Amino acid sequence: MKRILFFALTGILAFAIGCKKDDTITDDSLAQEIEFSTQKVVIPTSELPTTMLDYIDENHFETYIEEAYMVPDKGYEAIMGDESLVYCDRNGRVLHPKRDRFRRGPCGHGEAIGVDELPANIIEYVETNYPDAEILRAKHMDNGRYIIKISEPHYILIFSADGAFIEATVLFYHCHPLGVPMDIANLPETITNYIEDNYPGSEILVAFHKNNGMYVIGVFTTEGRKIMVFDADGNLIFVRP
Incomplete structure (x- = not known):
C-alpha cells in the first residue's frame, strides 16, 4: 500500500513539475522551440487556434497568413505575408516574445489600438476623403506610423507619426523592403x-x-x-x- 501511495505521489509531483515548467518557460524560448522544431508540420490556416486567428485579425489586418505550422505539444506558428511571425502555445495563448527575431518583420512591428486613440487629424482625413467609410482597424507601428483599415473602398491607409497622410493601398499593404508594387x-x-x-x-x-x-x-x-x-x-x- 505504501509503495502504491509512493508511486502515486511521485506521478502527481512529476505532473505538477511539468505543468510548472510549461507555465514558466519564456515566450522567447517557446517561440524558438517552435520555430526550429523538427516535428513542425504544415496545417491549413483554418486549423490555427481561434484566439490566434482573432489576434492576427486585430494586429495584422494589413497582410495575410502565408504559412501555418503546428508542433505537437508545443504550439503554432504563422508566417505572415509581410514576413512577420506570430506564435501561440498549445493552449492557444498568443506569445509575446521580446526578441526582434520573433516580433519584427521587415516592415516593423505594431500593436492594435482603438479608433479613439488615433490622432484627430487622421480621423478628419478619413471623414473628408472617405465620408462613407468606417474605420475598422487601427495599429500603431514602432516607427511611429499609423496603419488603418477602412470599410469602403477596402483601403489600407498609412499615416506618419504626426498623422500626415502618406499613401493608400487596397486589400493589403507590403512595405518596399519586401518588393515593389x-x-x-x-x-x-x-x-x-x-x-x-x-x-x-x-x-x-x-x-x-x-x-x-x-x-x-x-x-x-x-x-x-x-x-x-x-x-x-x-x-x-x-x-x-
Whole structure:
C-alpha cells in the first residue's frame, strides 16, 4: 500500500513539475522551440487556434497568413505575408516574445489600438476623403506610423507619426523592403488568365512583386477579398481570404 501511495505521489509531483515548467518557460524560448522544431508540420490556416486567428485579425489586418505550422505539444506558428511571425502555445495563448527575431518583420512591428486613440487629424482625413467609410482597424507601428483599415473602398491607409497622410493601398499593404508594387497591366498573362477562368466577374485591385519572385495579387471577388500568391512562373501557390 505504501509503495502504491509512493508511486502515486511521485506521478502527481512529476505532473505538477511539468505543468510548472510549461507555465514558466519564456515566450522567447517557446517561440524558438517552435520555430526550429523538427516535428513542425504544415496545417491549413483554418486549423490555427481561434484566439490566434482573432489576434492576427486585430494586429495584422494589413497582410495575410502565408504559412501555418503546428508542433505537437508545443504550439503554432504563422508566417505572415509581410514576413512577420506570430506564435501561440498549445493552449492557444498568443506569445509575446521580446526578441526582434520573433516580433519584427521587415516592415516593423505594431500593436492594435482603438479608433479613439488615433490622432484627430487622421480621423478628419478619413471623414473628408472617405465620408462613407468606417474605420475598422487601427495599429500603431514602432516607427511611429499609423496603419488603418477602412470599410469602403477596402483601403489600407498609412499615416506618419504626426498623422500626415502618406499613401493608400487596397486589400493589403507590403512595405518596399519586401518588393515593389506593380502595374496590373504588366502582370504575366498566365496569372490574369487564371483569375479570369476561376473567378469570373472578379476585379484585380492591386499587385505586388516580391523580391523572391512571387506575385501577390489582391482580388475582389463575389466572395469578398482574396489574396492570391503566384510563383515567378505564374503558377498559383495559394489563395487566402
